[in-house]
Amino acid sequence: MSQHKPYTIINNNESLWGSMYVPLYPKPKKNQGLRTVLFVSCECGALMLRDLIAFETKYPDLLNIVGVVTDDPLDPKARISLKKRIWSQFSVEKRAELFQNLINTSINDGISCYSGAVKTDYFRKIFQEWNPEALLMFCYGQKIDVAIYEFPIMGAYNFHPSDLPKKIGAGTQPFQNAIQNGLKSSPMVIHKVTELIDVGPIVGVSPQINICLEDGSYPSSILTLLDKITSVGGWMGVALVAELIKIKESGSNSQVNNIDFEEIMPVDLKQKLYSPAVNDLNEKYEVPLHPMLHKK
Numbered sequence: 001m002s003q004h005k006p007y008t009i010i011n012n013n014e015s016l017w018g019s020m021y022v023p024l025y026p027k028p029k030k031n032q033g034l035r036t037v038l039f040v041s042c043e044c045g046a047l048m049l050r051d052l053i054a055f056e057t058k059y060p061d062l063l064n065i066v067g068v069v070t071d072d073p074l075d076p077k078a079r080i081s082l083k084k085r086i087w088s089q090f091s092v093e094k095r096a097e098l099f100q101n102l103i104n105t106s107i108n109d110g111i112s113c114y115s116g117a118v119k120t121d122y123f124r125k126i127f128q129e130w131n132p133e134a135l136l137m138f139c140y141g142q143k144i145d146v147a148i149y150e151f152p153i154m155g156a157y158n159f160h161p162s163d164l165p166k167k168i169g170a171g172t173q174p175f176q177n178a179i180q181n182g183l184k185s186s187p188m189v190i191h192k193v194t195e196l197i198d199v200g201p202i203v204g205v206s207p208q209i210n211i212c213l214e215d216g217s218y219p220s221s222i223l224t225l226l227d228k229i230t231s232v233g234g235w236m237g238v239a240l241v242a243e244l245i246k247i248k249e250s251g252s253n254s255q256v257n258n259i260d261f262e263e264i265m266p267v268d269l270k271q272k273l274y275s276p277a278v279n280d281l282n283e284k285y286e287v288p289l290h291p292m293l294h295k296k
Helices: 042-058 092-108 121-130 174-180 222-230 233-249 267-274
Strands: 007-010 020-023 034-040 063-069 134-138 156-160 189-192 202-205
Touching (some): 020 092, 034 042, 034 121, 034 233, 042 092, 042 134, 042 222, 063 121, 134 233, 156 233, 174 222, 202 233
Parallel strands (some): 034 134, 134 156
Antiparallel strands (some): 007 020, 156 189, 189 202
8 A cells, every 4th residue: 555645746847857845744834033945965964954953843933944955866857966976976776765865854844845956947936935044055966056045145055075275175076085185084164155166255164074994094985984074064054053043133134254163062072073984884973963952
């Protein structure tokens, strides 16, 4: 007996590829909270989405996730640099699993999820209806245009797993670039989104994250680097959103220009980041939750 899916799939030729997944039970509309849209994919994007859903659940008057956009790694028409990006490291079956898991995470919180082209009038109308004050991007494959990244009044921010301050790792292969440059560690970086990929003003840099095995060599799979460096992305996403909310509550709508993650990250989290990598791909390097997500 087939199970009914908890969402409706809307297909429209104007999306060029992909679909809109609309929950059968959308979360109640509200006027409170920082209106936020996430452009995310893969496990790291799902991690940040889960952490921010947990944030909104705990502080419903402070955050309002109004929409999610993701890569479609299954539609052959999708232009997401699939062969150049981390998607190329996964089997078709794993791509389908990651794609569905992210859709489910969004839908289960009552949030619509879109997987089509974003540089279209069709999506711009959707984005304007969502009316976000902030946009957060993590492991997202499409290049976005000025109509998208300049729309959120409090800024558009990308999370990138490479040492951008050293001019290393911009683009589609940050992990390969880290190894080619002989790096033993690499940070997670938040930067503002501009027309040029991964070169916008840097907002925050995590402490250095050990990307080597205990013997100093590199892991056998770059998926280990993906899991390890991006493990702190959810924590940093919560920190960024908390800073944006603080600004909004002060009566301003200005953007975040700097977060000192070296200063605000607790010792136990830093120790986790400093620990060696392992070759076990089941190890996801789970880090402690951001303090704002702790149960009171």
